[in-house]
Amino acid sequence: MNLPDDFITKYQRLLGPAAAEFFASFDTPSLSGYRVNPAHHDLPTDLTAPETVPYEPLGHLGTVGGRTLMHQSGAVYSQEPSAMFVGATAAPQPGDKVLDLCAAPGGKTTHLASYLQGTGLLVTNEINRKRVKVLAENVERFGVRSALILNESPDRLSPVFPDYFDKVLVDAPCSGEGMFRKDPDAMSYWSLDYVQECATRQREIMTEALKMVKPGGQLIYSTCTFAPEEDEQMMAWVLENYPDFHLTPITKVGGVVDARPEWADGNPELKKAARLFPHLMKGEGHFVAKLERDAGEAAPLHGVAKLGTPLTGDQRKLWQDFAQHVLGSNDFTDLVTVKDQLFAVPAGLPNLKKCHVFRPGLHLGTFKKNRFEPAYALALASDPQRVTQTLAITAEQWRAWVHGETFTLATAPQKGWYLLTCASQPVGFGKVVGTTVKNFFPKGLRFTVYDNEM
C-alpha cells in the first residue's frame, strides 16, 4: 500500500524498530467480523461456530452478506473486530442511562443495546442529517427497544442532559488511519494538518460530552486512528483540564496493549487507555480510553420531555386489540402518537427543548382510519417465541418478501396480521387474506436476492 510520506516519517519516529511490522500490516488483508444479536434464538451454527473475538463473546471473525436472512432479520451486525473493543469496554449494565454521542451508522450503538437488553435508556445521537437515517435503519434492524434517536450537535445536548448519563460514549470523528487498510480512499484526505483539525473538533465535542456524565459515571472515548494528537494527547488534555475525571484501567487481551504516555505529556496514568494495532491483534486499529467522574451531586434536571400526543380512546383500543390478539402481550407502557404514528417512548426524560428528535422511541405502527398497521421496527424487536400469531415462511418465500412481492400459502390460516419468521428469525409483519400474504416489507429497504446468494 502507498502510505503517505508524512505518515511513514511520523510512525517511523514514534514506533522505532516496530514501525516495519506496523507498515507491513497495511499490505495484509483487512479483517472482517460480525456480532450476533443476543436477543435472537436458534441461530445457525455457521454463524455461531467461527472463531470468537477474544474480548467480545458476541463477536466472531468472518463476513455475513448484506442481502442474507441473518442480516435482514437483525440476527447480526457486521463490525470489524477492533471496533468491538469499544462496546466491550463501555459494557453498560441493564438499566443504565447511556448516551452514544457520535453514533452513525450504529455499530457501537447496537453493541451498547445488546448490553442493555432492552432496559434502561439509550440516547443515540448523530449530528449529520443523512447519516442519522442510516443510524435509525440499523437501530430498527437490530430490534433495539429502548432508544431515543436524536439529530443534534453536542453543544445543544449538554444543556438538556447535565450530569445525566451513567455512560457516555464519544466515538469521535477522527483522521481514520485505522481505516487505511480497509478503505484506501481514507488516505486521500489525510494530512498532518487534518490530524490537527480532528483534534480541535474532538476537544470541542469532549467539552460538551463531559458535562453530560453524571457524578460517578463514565465516559468512553474512542477513535479509529493511531495519531497521538487524537488519542493520548486528547486524554492528557482532559486530565489536565477536568480534575474531577480520571482514567480507569481497561482489561487488555488478544493483543490489545497499553497506550503510550511518552506520546503525550508522559503522565503514567495514560497507560490505562488501550491501543489496538493491526500488527499486534486481529483488527484494523483503535484507541479506547475509559474516564470516570468523581462522585458528587448532580445538577437538577429541568422539565419533562414531551415526545408526542397521548392516544385517543379509539387508538388505545385498536392498539390493545392488536397487542392482545397478535402479540399476545403488551410490554409497552409509555405510548404516544406523532401524527398517525404510534411509538413506545422512554419515560422520565428531561425537557428536550428544541432538540431535533429523529425517532422518539420504538415505532409500533400506524393508525389508519379504523385500523392499525404494525411497524417493521416492532416486528424486528419482537421475540417470535413470545408472539401469538407467527407464520413460518420458507427461504424462497423470504426472497419474495424482501423483494416486495405477495406470496401464496398452501392452506389458508385465520385472516389477520402475522409475525413472519424464516429459520426462526423475525422478518416483518405480513397480512394474511385467504392464502395470500400481503407484502408490508418497507419500500425503501427492498432488495433482490440472486440465485447464487441463496
Ligand SMILES: C[S@@+](CC[C@H](N)C(=O)[O-])C[C@H]1O[C@@H](n2cnc3c(N)ncnc32)[C@H](O)[C@@H]1O
Ligand atoms: C467514527 S464515526 C461514528 C461511528 C459509530 N460510532 C459506529 O460505531 O458506527 C463519527 C461520527 O461523528 C459524527 N460527527 C462529525 N462531526 C461531529 C461533531 N462536531 N459532533 C458530533 N459528531 C460529529 C460523524 O458524522 C460520524 O457519524
